[in-house]
Amino acid sequence: MKKITYTDINDTRSGFGAGLLEAGKKNKNVVAMCADLIGSLKMDAFKDEFPERFFQVGISEANMIGMAGGLATAGKIPVTGTFANFSTARVLDQVRQTVAYSNKNVKICASHAGLTLGEDGATHQTMEDISMMKNLPNMVVINPCDYNQTKAATEAIMEYVGPVYLRFGRPKVPNFTPADQEFKIGEALMLNEGADVSIFATGHMVWKSIEAGEILAEKGIDVEIINIHTIKPMDKEAVLKSAAKTGCVVTAEEHLRNGGLGDNIAQILALNNPLPMEMVAVDDKFGESGTPDELMTKYGLDAKDIVAAVERVIARK
Amino acid sequence: MADIKQLQDFATQVRRDILRMVHAVSSGHPGGSLGATDFVTALYQEIMEHNASNFNMEANGEDVFFLSNGHISPMWYSVLAHSGYFAVSELATFRKLNSRLQGHPTTAEGLEGIRMASGSLGQGLSVALGVALAKKLDGDNHLVYTLHGDGELDEGQIWEAALYAGAKKIDNIIATVDYNKQQIDGSIEHVMDLGDLGAKWRAFGWQVMEMQGNDMADIIKVMAEAKAATGKGKPIAILMHTEMGAGVDFMEGTHQWHGKAPNDDQLATALAQLPETLGDY
Numbered sequence: 001m002k003k004i005t006y007t008d009i010n011d012t013r014s015g016f017g018a019g020l021l022e023a024g025k026k027n028k029n030v031v032a033m034c035a036d037l038i039g040s041l042k043m044d045a046f047k048d049e050f051p052e053r054f055f056q057v058g059i060s061e062a063n064m065i066g067m068a069g070g071l072a073t074a075g076k077i078p079v080t081g082t083f084a085n086f087s088t089a090r091v092l093d094q095v096r097q098t099v100a101y102s103n104k105n106v107k108i109c110a111s112h113a114g115l116t117l118g119e120d121g122a123t124h125q126t127m128e129d130i131s132m133m134k135n136l137p138n139m140v141v142i143n144p145c146d147y148n149q150t151k152a153a154t155e156a157i158m159e160y161v162g163p164v165y166l167r168f169g170r171p172k173v174p175n176f177t178p179a180d181q182e183f184k185i186g187e188a189l190m191l192n193e194g195a196d197v198s199i200f201a202t203g204h205m206v207w208k209s210i211e212a213g214e215i216l217a218e219k220g221i222d223v224e225i226i227n228i229h230t231i232k233p234m235d236k237e238a239v240l241k242s243a244a245k246t247g248c249v250v251t252a253e254e255h256l257r258n259g260g261l262g263d264n265i266a267q268i269l270a271l272n273n274p275l276p277m278e279m280v281a282v283d284d285k286f287g288e289s290g291t292p293d294e295l296m297t298k299y300g301l302d303a304k305d306i307v308a309a310v311e312r313v314i315a316r317k
Numbered sequence: 318m319a320d321i322k323q324l325q326d327f328a329t330q331v332r333r334d335i336l337r338m339v340h341a342v343s344s345g346h347p348g349g350s351l352g353a354t355d356f357v358t359a360l361y362q363e364i365m366e367h368n369a370s371n372f373n374m375e376a377n378g379e380d381v382f383f384l385s386n387g388h389i390s391p392m393w394y395s396v397l398a399h400s401g402y403f404a405v406s407e408l409a410t411f412r413k414l415n416s417r418l419q420g421h422p423t424t425a426e427g428l429e430g431i432r433m434a435s436g437s438l439g440q441g442l443s444v445a446l447g448v449a450l451a452k453k454l455d456g457d458n459h460l461v462y463t464l465h466g467d468g469e470l471d472e473g474q475i476w477e478a479a480l481y482a483g484a485k486k487i488d489n490i491i492a493t494v495d496y497n498k499q500q501i502d503g504s505i506e507h508v509m510d511l512g513d514l515g516a517k518w519r520a521f522g523w524q525v526m527e528m529q530g531n532d533m534a535d536i537i538k539v540m541a542e543a544k545a546a547t548g549k550g551k552p553i554a555i556l557m558h559t560e561m562g563a564g565v566d567f568m569e570g571t572h573q574w575h576g577k578a579p580n581d582d583q584l585a586t587a588l589a590q591l592p593e594t595l596g597d598y
Contacts, residue, residue: 031450055450058480063446063480064443065443066440066443066474067443070443070444070450071448071451073374073375074375074376074452076451097440103424
């Protein structure tokens with residue numbers, strides 16, 4: 001296991017805010033909308049720099065998605081900002097008809113995804129959003145892992161023409177990807193080459209996988225860690241290549257087991273190269289109030305859970 | 318100066334098309350389509366500045382229309398075809414497999430004239446606001462028009478959009494409500510009474526006008542007034558009084574033809590009331 005270090009601790013939503021500002025500077029067609037959560041989404045800098053291109057829509061997410069569809073129709077690149085639950089479940093039919101089916105160039109940018117939203121509890125903690133968004137034809141689904149990658153992803157999705165769901169989070173987490181690393185939609189990133197098991201992780205679980213890899217290295221297990229920042233389109237070749245090499249797979253995500261990253265990987269393996277596989281994800285249940293760390297522990301999303309999954313899957317080889 | 322007779326003849330052909338299209342596939346929504354025919358005919362033939370021969374999705378430098386109650390698609394398809402967006406002969410493919418003329422309008426098949434899918438109700442006003450904002454950003458002083466069913470106003474998103482437009486003074490939009498007072502399960506009054514509808518829009522910050530939607534002369538007059546009222550800090554809502562099924566005597570004034578196609582005899586009876594004007598597809 002090579003040593004992977006982080007430069008600082010920062011939140012992915014701040015990466016989004018910084019990326020949005022850069023994208024706004026680069027392209028005057030980038031416009032942003034927010035449903036009364038400017039501070040939470042870190043959209044202040046864009047709003048201050050480009051007030052005429054920023055639209056406060058109030059707490060009316062359905063209207064925001066519809067307006068985004070209209071702005072995109074007229075050639076703008078609209079970015080919608082609210083929490084992940086209100087970006088998906090709250091507006092699923094609007095996203096379906098006005099964004100995905102109509103294939104509009106709308107960027108749905110969603111913060112506070114997953115359990116790490118924390119104390120607000122299950123009403124706000126979506127662990128179903130990836131499932132809903134990846135099931136919509138035309139929709140690209142991206143879940144970056146740290147500040148730098150979220151910033152890069154935010155800038156990259158503005159260059160791509162089509163609907164995108166960009167998912168990020170609330171807590172400050174290790175920022176370890178290189179600041180100058182190019183973000184390529186749909187291209188998995190190799191973090192550590194290994195021989196015994198392939199760990200495919202997304203979002204906050206990428207760093208947890210690195211922590212798990214270090215623990216496993218001490219036990220003599222050589223893990224391959226791949227960052228799947230793009231859930232859809234999935235980098236099928238990278239998945240199959242790594243799985244064929246190591247012979248077993250673990251997936252890790254801050255999402256329900258049903259409908260998440262693991263589902264996709266299982267489908268790819270089942271259809272092409274069936275291999276032992278374990279999924280680190282949340283069972284079929286809602287979250288609850290607690291600190292992010294407490295919740296990740298209670299719901300089985302810690303490094304030790306990845307370690308245990310790796311040991312189980314290697315035993316099944 | 319509008320040629321009322323010419324517009325009425327156009328509308329008569331559209332009504333024939335609607336009935337034949339719906340009859341051919343034994344499905345679709347003739348009632349609302351017939352009621353809104355005069356208005357949409359007037360929009361495309363008289364009121365809007367638009368470019369039919371060179372369809373531009375972004376609608377820069379032209380007026381734009383969104384049909385929010387997408388189920389009255391046969392009417393829109395006929396108006397678009399006779400306005401030059403696509404071949405009139407294509408109307409024969411309505412609701413058939415591999416057609417660009419889907420049951421509800423869509424951009425997915427690349428049909429000229431359609432800029433947004435509609436069908437799941439309540440979404441078109443928001444879309445129109447997005448285009449209206451883009452036009453303001455671009456310094457394009459053309460207008461955005463919409464049509465909504467009155468039953469569609471049951472949807473909460475309509476009122477989210479109405480609130481936004483009033484609060485943010487989006488004054489380059491004219492939203493028309495097809496106030497035929499019927500919805501699928503019966504009369505508006507019976508299903509979900511809209512109460513004082515004008516007062517509702519006014520309370521949301523809109524200027525409200527009323528129009529007789531099956532009277533071509535009144536449509537031309539009121540729409541000119543509506544256009545003149547844009548750019549003054551308020552969005553415009555028009556309560557358009559229509560008869561569901563207008564133009565076919567046995568279809569008028571009832572919700573029974575909302576989503577039902579005529580049989581062979583009923584089609585013959587209806588077409589006898591609507592002489593061919595521009596030529597059938």
